[in-house]
Amino acid sequence: MQAKLSVVALSVAAAFALSACGEKEAPAPVAAPAAPAEKPVVVVKLGHVAPMTGPQAHLGKDNESGAVLAVEELNAQGLEIGGAKVKFELVSEDDQADPKQGTIVAQKLVDAKVNGVVGHLNSGTTIPASKLYADAGLPQVSPSATNPKYTQQGFATAFRVMANDVQQGKVLGEFAVKQGVKTVAIIDDRTAYGQGLADEFRKAAEAAGLKVVANEYTNDKATDFKAILTKIKSTKAELVFYGGMDAQGGPLVKQMKDLGIKAKFLGGDGVCTPEFMKLGGPAADGQFCSLPGMPLEQLAKGPEFKSKFTTKFGYEIQLYAPNAYDAVMVLADSMKRADSVEPAKYLPKLRETNLEGVTGKIEFDEFGDLKGGAISVYQYQGGALNYVETLGGAPVAAPAAPAAAPAEEKK
């Protein structure tokens, strides 16, 4: 217990330890003669990991801001856990979206004896880091890692507050069926995200009786898609599904138009961005994409969160800030229910989470995945993303685990 918590006096200024660059927290309590009558204050350190530098820095910053907001609110509430006042502190680390760096910063958080971890942003760093957290018994809640493998490794400490690729791919397959198309072409960008999503979409589409007439591939740096699109054109597919990001998706719809392809376009959250519309231009109009969760406007706490966020930080939510916020709240909530900030004690309670978060209801299945994560479909119209409908989410049945990739992974 002593080692896990650093007890400091109330008089310590409540400065935000965002830049706690691994320097060691002085464990020795400052002799506190000033306020003897007050209750002791327990500092709960929450690690936050996301790429704060590099190409995805804007998303990392977004996640961090979401977490910061949550921590500030928690501190304002003046929670008491285990008979002591708690003060949450965010220890923010940068993994540069690099798997190697991911394990280094994970080790830093383990060394710093944080009480829980919010992160990482990318699946590529979340997976290798999850091993370290599992070994240390540290609960980890990722706001945005969607690779199904993350929670299938059998670690009791791995959770996420976002629908995974399996869930999203499935819903997109259902949606394609509802659009009344019979044949689909699938393109993916050969990244863990794009390929995972496209695979799940393929399974769902085939299960629903759609015919997959072309499987084509590109990469996440490509600009020319004419060769594969020409091939898709020859198959007369009625819908083109793209598993990948906006930087390729935008030019892709444009080139579809240039080649005279009339098929509809559907993509996942990677193309559900303003950037896609900017790059796709008029060709983006009428195309569909999906985002995990429900639109903030439709959720009880959504609009409030949105306005709080923009007021505080002065910029719009990029992508996953609400999820990062919820991840912090989920951790705090289970600490409350366990009446302990000790990982070993509150971890069982984390699994029993039942929380109404900003992004909707949060409950975990036996893997640590979001139960029946809802997915919303949007359509681009006149330069704006219009909400179409929300699919999935209603049946609370846990998604069949073997649906994700080869079953031999399961232990």
Next chain:
Amino acid sequence: MKNWLNPRSTVGIALIAVALIALPFVVGAAGQAWVRILNFAILYVFLALGLNIVVGFAGLLDLGYIAFYAVGAYTWALLASPHFGLHFPVWAILPIGAVLACFFGVLLGSPTLKLRGDYLAIVTLGFGEIVRIFMNNLNSPVNITNGPQGITLIDPVRFGDFSFTGTSQILGLTLGGPQKYYFLLVALAILVIVINVRLQHSRIGRAWQAIREDEIAAKAVGINTRNVKLLAFAMGASFGGIAGGIFAAMQGFVSPESFSLIESIMVLAMVVLGGMGHIPGVILGAVLLTFLPEALRYAVTPVQMALFGKILIDPESLRMLIFGLALVLVMRFKPAGLWPSPERSRELGDKVAEGAK
């Protein structure tokens, strides 16, 4: 060069040994994370020494070196993970990885032997990309590498019951996982350094040097340039393979994104910056370039915040910028590297003098 391995300098060796043994404990006091960084530094020393054989000794510019690292990492990942349900022991996997990487080295080497320096550079670069692209795509029709999703739950290094992850008590000392890996890595690194030193001063080493300086002359004096060059590729590749295996075991996860072109360039930068063909120099280069980003990260952000009140330049791009600039500047002002071998800098001095030719 020989001095620090000379028996007369036993004191020096003893000092180095004490320093190497004490290092993980000193660094570990600041947190195991730093030991982990140290481990990556040694891993890069490994890689840089391997590449040094090809680039530094034999003078063949290889821009696809990371492919061998990838081969080693995937060998370990496939033979010791639930992916295929195989769990081979260390003493089997590491040699298999080294041999496989060596095979790839020959595979790359043999068709490219005729090529001159710059053609070779582009072909090796292409080779590195080919290997990466195959690893990224070999998940269908038969799932071999699991594609971009990578392979999870890879076994750590284990000797019998002794695992290199987790904390354990040895001789009354508490050792964390990274610290145990540190000693393993240091042991392997010393082995590699000894092999390198021996190689350099062997017949083969001199043959490499001859090829580096003048291939036609080397041929004329009876060196079988083809075999000797192939040997350089093969040796370099096997070191890469071993490093890859340890990387997979340490990380517990591999995916193709760890083996991109920029990693090849990074290892090359270590060799070039430290001093091509000079073993202590290469070691220095590897250690320097591993710690530089860490140092930058802690320095750049606060300094910019203090100076401008906001972050103007992302530390990540600054790091790359410094890498690039370092390559350019070192080539311009210290073409033999920061710590060149005495003879090499002399040779280069001559070269510049007769440069007008």
Next chain:
Amino acid sequence: MDIFLQQIINGLVQGSIYALVALGYTMVYGIMGLINFAHGEVVMIGALVSITVTGTLAAAGMPLGLAGLCGLVAAILSCMALGWSLERIAYRPLRGSPRLTPLITAIGMSIVLQNLAMIVWGRNYMTFPPLLPKINFEFAGTHFTLVQVVIVLLSAAMMAGLVFLVYRTKLGMAMRATAQNPAVASLMGVNTNRVIAAAFVVGSALAAVAGVMVGSYYEIAHYQMGFMLGLKAFTAAVLGGIGNLAGAMAGGVLLGIIEALGAGYIGDLTGGFLGSHYQDIFAFVVLIIVLMFKPSGLFGEKTGDRA
């Protein structure tokens, strides 16, 4: 059939872009035997400069066509300056040093330029204003646009112009002399420093044109757009026989068509074992095969072991 024709058109356009960039590589290589790895970055800088200039002028109320022209001119001028300074600062001091030295410098320069561009223009993809009117042609079931036609014609014209420059002008003669033997050329009164600088400047101007064309074709530009393009173009130059202008053109077009046909048909040919995910491999595989059998490329002269 129309699909096959469409793939050929796709390949031709892509190949013309490769060719345009390859000309710059080949020019520098032919004269001083240096792979200017940073050439792709010059293309990128050209594209980004023209976006900024065009965008600013168009926003100030200038008609788009004129603004685009100014953007092109600005791109050409700044790339020429960049090419000149690259040669002056990075490569000239290394003349006469071992072969590896300038190559590593070039890689370093490429990294520096990419990151500088990222600091200046940011990480996001920028949209390129459509400089040419969007006219779609339909011919025998194939679709193509005005931009594509212009790209093909322009790169052919550029190559013709370059051939004229090298074989019909005094500067060209000096260039060929320098390529043959710099020492003798300088004895014959050729200012080799100026000739080499000129080669860099001309090559960079071509790169700027290529950058603007690529940008207006895909309507996007990005700080990393030059690297892969440069690699492919270099492959094209080697394929055609580096140092040979017509070879660069032929190599570029060939590479483009191989890639398009490969991506389009390899999946069917191999029964789905290989597919368009191997598109980026084709260039390298073809390169390795060609170099194995013809080490100096398809149209290259035998150069021997020039030290």
